[in-house]
Amino acid sequence: MGLYEELIKDYRVKEGLHTCINCGTCTAICPAAEFYKYDPRKIMNIVQGKDDAQIEELLRSETIWYCGECFSCVTRCPRKNGPGLVIMALRDLSIRLGFFTSSEKGRQVLPLTHAMTGNILKYGYCIHPKTFRWEDHQESGPVWKWHTEHLEKSLERQGANYMGEGPGVLRRIPQESLDELKAIFDVTGGTERIRLVEKFSEQKAKEMGMTMEEYERRTFEDCSEEHFNE
């Protein structure tokens, strides 16, 4: 099956692409298009062009990773399209086929996957104090440095139930709930997705002559100049 045929099986493409007229409204409103060399109008045009060679180029490119998924494009599109939804489907296919490791921004899927799925499966949250390190988020300021240094007492003052039993803010999510999340991942392809991301990333790290530790650190921190508008 061709790439276009595979792509249009995604419900986000079914919902998000109904004959784009290429007016460029999405690009005009897009926060990412102002910052990055990014043009969602062109992406929509390539996808509806049905040319598998061009779609593969897109799946291996930097450009599909620039979107911030704010969906400002959905509000403004005069044809009720959702370029942001089509981007999500392109990213999904790029990951499934291993094409994401061809681009610097695509390779960031590895640290993102480890951070998000790690938190969900271990704690039941997408973000958790035990993994949100101040050292990686110095923009959070001196107040957050203080907060993290006195985490339990600061959260106690805020009325949280940090890692406690029962309901409340930042409660410990019961093990049976975490077991159900793991079962959901197993049944719906979430676990297989993590395996695929790790497999393709290991191949790429080897090709680039890096250890996995170095590869993951550099995908999290490195940023080339090529991405930005003048």
Add this chain to the structure above:
Amino acid sequence: MIYEGKQKIWSDYQKEIPDDHWYYVRSCIRQNFFPASERMFTEITKNVLKKDIYETPYHTTCGGIAYHCDTIPQETVMTIVARQFALMTEAGYENYVPSCITSFGNYSETLETWREFPELEARIRENLWKSCRREFNKPKYLAHSSDLIYHWRNEIAQKGKFRLVDKETGEPLRIVEHIGCHYAKMFPHKGVGGAEYPYVLAGMVESWGGQVVDYPERRHCCGYGFRQYHVKANRGYSVSNTYKKFESMEPFHPDAIITNCPGCPYFLDRWQYVISEQTGKTYGRNGFGIPVFTYEEIAGLVLGYDPWDLGLQLHQVAVEPFLDKIGIEYDPKAKYLGLNKEDILRPGLPTSMKCF
């Protein structure tokens, strides 16, 4: 736009919000960054307004942030959503209220996609049964927690001790409202006022005595962008968007910003600190920043709660000038104390932006 046309659009985006009996689910980001805001939501709704707001410890993340970071498949996130609905069904509720805009968007997207593609809903039901042996009813009503505070805004104003008014001049304070993108940009009919004229926060500001500030980039994203923040290499995207908003609102001299999204108050607060460190520029008066609040924090101030019980000490931008303007009393020495006045030291200060 002619006035009648505006009225027509507005009438299309009214939303039915039941007055009681809500099943409450929490926000990953808000629990981390604004923990007292969620505690204040349950305090105000249960203890002040005497509403039935139910929470079970067995609920989890909705998976929305992981989904929008492109790290889990659509079927995975939808099955997590289905499990949340199953817990609601088992608890005997049919009104569902998430505390998170990303979640609200996630639930809205899931329900709308199932409505259009019933075969997908059937597959998710199978997934849920296979993985958790659970079944669910879809919520009869879905609202964001800011919708509920909007719904009860006049009751809060009546019970309030303060109004958003300058105590010296009697003039209304100038408030910027920032609506999280996933509240109504994807599904305008799900939000109060839609995507063009969202009224959920503006309604609170007006009821509590303030004046809403209009400015060119009012609807621009705060810059979260999911992977554009969670990967260190991408954070220039995030701060650039916040910078654009502040440059746009600066000439209108807002006294404060009110937000309804989990990430927005964090980014609008913290990127002001970063901009001040990088460029020396601050956007408030006299070297201060513009304070950024959650709607629960503003509601709590109006109702007369102690600012430090509301968690305002976790903001990087100082809130004291705003409190002084209204005439809200506070103990400066208690700002960074722990429970029972325990000394847990205090944070360092920014280089450029004034803070206490």
